[in-house]
Amino acid sequence: xxxxxxxxxxxxxxxxxxxxxxxxxxxxxxxxxxxxxxxxxxxxxxxxxxxxxxxxxxxxxxxxxxxxxxxxxxxxxxxxxxxxxxxxxxxxxxxxxxxxxxxxxxxxxxxx
Amino acid sequence: xxxxxxxxxxxxxxxxxxxxxxxxxxxxxxxxxxxxxxxxxxxxxxxxxxxxxxxxxxxxxxxxxxxxxxxxxxxxxxxxxxxxxxxxxxxxxxxxxxxxxxxxxxxxxxxxxxxxxx
Numbered sequence: 001x002x003x004x005x006x007x008x009x010x011x012x013x014x015x016x017x018x019x020x021x022x023x024x025x026x027x028x029x030x031x032x033x034x035x036x037x038x039x040x041x042x043x044x045x046x047x048x049x050x051x052x053x054x055x056x057x058x059x060x061x062x063x064x065x066x067x068x069x070x071x072x073x074x075x076x077x078x079x080x081x082x083x084x085x086x087x088x089x090x091x092x093x094x095x096x097x098x099x100x101x102x103x104x105x106x107x108x109x110x111x112x
Numbered sequence: 113x114x115x116x117x118x119x120x121x122x123x124x125x126x127x128x129x130x131x132x133x134x135x136x137x138x139x140x141x142x143x144x145x146x147x148x149x150x151x152x153x154x155x156x157x158x159x160x161x162x163x164x165x166x167x168x169x170x171x172x173x174x175x176x177x178x179x180x181x182x183x184x185x186x187x188x189x190x191x192x193x194x195x196x197x198x199x200x201x202x203x204x205x206x207x208x209x210x211x212x213x214x215x216x217x218x219x220x221x222x223x224x225x226x227x228x229x230x
Contacts, residue, residue: 009152032210032217043116043202043221044155049210089154093217095210099145099170100219104154 006103023090118222135203144186
């Protein structure tokens with residue numbers, strides 16, 4: 001049973017466009033939702049994270065939108081650049097109880 | 113400033129052989145994790161540890177064993193390797209879970225160990 005469902009599996013976006021990756025979860029006990037970014041040959045690294053008490057968090061060109069009632073959250077990358085080409089993972093955690101569970105990942109390609 | 117270091121980075125095994133992956137972190141983190149990454153499957157947790165001398169099973173623990181004898185090290189063992197264990201293995205560490213502060217739950221990953229079982 002997959003605890004965090006991520007879509008799409010792959011995404012191609014033109015340079016300057018908006019990249020949108022979506023995740024859905026079932027466990028209402030989850031209270032921490034990070035996104036990780038992974039470049040080829042490297043380990044994932046934390047990009048941005050949010051708690052369910054806010055509906056949106058923005059850091060530079062990266063924004064997490066959170067919909068608690070729908071049990072969904074998404075990553076928006078504004079003004080996408082070729083350097084953003086990477087695999088993105090959403091994740092969720094019930095803090096203090098269970099470790100992070102990850103979605104299956106989205107491979108983003110930003111083309112010029 | 114090493115962070116999380118994994119050894120070896122590459123290894124080829126024959127079915128039935130055993131091996132140990134070593135993870136070392138220099139950030140004084142309490143929590144350590146072993147994940148495997150397979151195409152289309154994301155990151156799946158194998159085992160984790162919430163402190164020296166403790167270990168716990170993750171999502172896919174079968175065929176693996178772990179030990180955390182020292183706080184800075186977390187070992188992943190394969191007693192009898194199988195082709196299904198061909199994967200990229202990632203070790204990670206964190207201060208703790210997200211808890212009260214978001215940044216305590218941040219996972220710091222190593223660069224991975226690519227294991228092929230023939």
